[in-house]
Amino acid sequence: MADGRTPLWRGHNVFRIVAFFYAASWFVMLYDKYERPRLAAACLACMAVWTAFTVWKYRTRAGRTNRLVAADVVVVNALFLLNELILTETQMNSPDPSVVTVWHSTGVTAAAVQWGMTGGLATGIIEAAGNLLVRGRIGSDMALDTVLLIGVGLVIGLNSDHARRSTERLAHALRTEAATAERERLARSIHDSVLQVLARVRRRGAELGGEAAELAELAGEQEIKLRSLIATKPETTEDGETDLAARLQVLRTARVHVSVPGNPVLLSEQLSADLAAVVREALANVDKHAGEQTQAWVLLEELPDEIVLSVRDDGPGIPEGRLDEAAAEGRMGIAKSIKGRVTALGGMITLDTAPGEGTEWEVRVPRTAEPKRRRGGQR
Template sequence: MSSPQTSQPGHPGVTDGRTPLWRGHNVFRVVTFLYACCWVVAQFSQYRRPWLAVLVLVVMGAWTAFTVWRYWRRSGRTNRLVALDVAVVTVLFLSSEFILNDRQMSTGQPSVVTAWHPTMVTASAAQWGAVGGVAAGILAAVCNMLLRGYLDSGIWLDTLLLIGVGLVLGLASDTARRSTDRLARALRTEAATAERERLARSIHDSVLQVLARVRRRGAELGGEAAELARLAGEQEIALRALIATTPQESTEDGEADLAARLQVLRTGRIQVSVPGNPVLLPEPTCSDLHSVVREALANVERHAGADAKAWVLLEELPDEVVLSVRDDGPGIPQGRLEEAAGEGRLGVAKSIRGRVIALGGTITLDTAPGEGTEWEVRVPRPPAPAKRRKGGDR
């Protein structure tokens, strides 16, 4: 049988870290099936219904072959198949009620499936981790008690082993899955960084040089060309900031770096100041705050004038994140926001205030005619998964 090339979704070069557990399960299932065959031969003449023992053994062999084939590749390890596997093994185990005689039951002689029974626990642990492994172990132990109809030291030992195996293999499965996710994430980040560097070299040799030439030549010509030069300079700064920013992915805890996302907004007219360390927030929160800042900057572009500048400041406090967006434009006249909302222009009401309120935060506006505008957003942050060190602004 050829070696499986199971890949983790999201990166074609990452093998599933749980594959060794599944290989071990397959070997264990085959070995325990052969062991069960030996016991059926040894006890065949003592069974109440020998023909039923043979039927159970045939089904066990067919199911073993089928599941080993399916579990060999990751595409075959579906939740539905593992659940069906648990059901089939349980039914075959309980069928011993109609096969073993009273003496075999009372003396604790092996059932027809014997050591093949715990394979339902190993499959559940490999697929569903510690929780699934323990649940399958408890189910297997309860079925064992019901079949025997009594409790003694042997039954309690079987119970301990079934649940213990589910717990140990489940913990190993959880660890392998997390390791696979981390590796896939690291490889995706590495590939994205390499592609970003390749594009940066190409852009530097073409687009950035053209923009720089337009900026210099327009400044020399003056007049309307000077305005084109200014716009080309802003786009040059924005493009340099974009290709210099490391691509960010959500962490395994579903967090994203808000500081890295805000840095991309830096241009010749927009200054961005963020902490030196990553500011990790849940991905939806990070996306909403980024959208709030972009909408505020869009308002500066539309209403503050062509020469207005803006400053974005991000602060990370122990219990909250503070975002400030300030500009040196003419400010917002009193009542203008209410008037705009009445006209159906809901950019501030929905895109800015609505998002902040949905996050459970607060937003304040400080403005006056001729003195610019400043938005301050405060959003509570959930407890960090691990203590993070604070750094200075970068």
């Protein structure tokens, strides 16, 4: 995946080179006025070497490591602190630039590009504090340096964060486009082969009757599942959310009827997975206890503050006390897989059943629910 921050790194490299030559020009003009000219020359030589090394490393993505950027910030500030030994007392109290001068701020730009606004702000504060420590005074020029150091970190960091997020969104869009193209290709292939065969088996089996009719019914169920699967759009969005409606649509069979909103119902991955698991468990209980001819209906409703799920069947219903007996016998499917999940999500679940009148589960869960973080009631 391409790094959207590459233009920022190029700008940083250019700025570091320009800042070095700016510092070198002031070094030439102020050389005779330094307290320790030779130490100033050594400091400038280190700046030249470090500038060449980092520009060479930062030109490729592999070289832009957190370790190197952290070392960069340390080296830049260490060289700047040498001014305590290089500058005279008069220079300390004057607006004359240090040996490092604006090259000092290139540590902020490197941190901001690598770590975003947070890293840029933190490094800007550190370098501003170092500047005040070396100079040992507060004035209008010092206030301006402080604002510039912190401001540069914030502005470049903000652009770095935006570039990173844009790159991630673009990569996600490209992956989604590729997945959609592959899904459409597979859908055409399945439609032209498997679905046509299943449709033919279903029609021919129904005509023959007997055991062939049973095979025809199974073929019809698989045909519906395949059609639902290839018609479902990719679930995950660029924000890490999933479409619960798409997850429920693939549960549609000849006996299971699914009704969902026309628009995607986007929820967090965990919340969507847990709600889909609740529906699957409820449908599994229909298959196990209500008979092979029982029809089931799944209804999904999206309200402003909550998600409402209903799973209803036309089976024989659940006799009074049967759920308590199942829990006492150690069969915890409903108690844990259904009620337990809903409770962990901070939701509410109701059961409406009677002998001969079918069963209906209604689940209400807050849209912002997260498992094991919120606790709600159950009735």
